Amino acid sequence: MSLKGTVLYLKGHVDQAWINKAHDSIGIMAGVLEVITDELVNTDAPFQAFLNALNETSGIIVIYSEHKNGQWVITGMRDPLAEAPEKIAQRMAISNVMMRWTPYQDLTPLLIEKHARLRLALPSTVQLQVQEGVLHLRRYAEAHWITQAIDKASIIAGLNHVAVENLRDIDPFLLAQAQRQLAPPKFKRDFECA
Structure with missing residues (x-):
């Protein structure tokens, strides 16, 4: 992190919630008029890409996801003939995720x-x-x-x-x-x- 004039430059690895808080805090930081986060690495990005892949898969509906106790938790519905979410996670190198799926029949x-x-x-x-x-x-x-x-x-x-x-x-x-x-x-x- 560095401050140049009224601009705060942030670097490092953080989650999306921290990035959002940094942007929301501009008004309460004395002398800071702008926060640059271009060099922040969003540690949630791979998981968000995984969620997007699940949501784009026929027969899978993600209802809820959260990060809890150091692990990602996904709850949703899955048609038994849809691609296995575990295979999608493996293909995208996503681990440390617990998934709970309720069966349903997709009508696509x-x-x-x-x-x-x-x-x-x-x-x-x-x-x-x-x-x-x-x-x-x-x-x-x-x-x-x-x-x-x-x-x-x-x-x-x-x-x-x-x-x-x-x-x-x-x-x-x-x-x-x-x-x-x-x-x-x-x-x-x-x-x-x-």
Whole structure:
């Protein structure tokens, strides 16, 4: 820390609360008209970046965070299919954090789609997409799977309708394909009877 005229220059490693107090104290420090904190390192910045990463992750909602007894504590809600907060912390080199998550089901399209994929056990011949509460199933599947998928999808939160117009029963499709491949070649008779 140094004082040059009416300007107080601060250096070092401190948390955001201390930086805020320093700025708020300008009016009560005699002879100080400005506080420069450019060389202060905010020790909370990595944790704040971690909180931002959590809040930007589909299926995670941070409700509360605090620094208590030398440890960060986070309370929030997490969809079971969301990325694990522990993995995010590890990737960002955040330690000394305790997290408490209440389960909930996220209704964003990405997680509705994940829940649908898990619940329906899609065969490799089916494509799935969620748009505005509609589950679109495309390509081919067995008739019994299509019937079960429609029933199971009706209880997936966030879905209002199942669109199967572009989903074909694979049995007639394969039969028609086999018939085309196994059909004898057509010959023209170019001879006349005398």
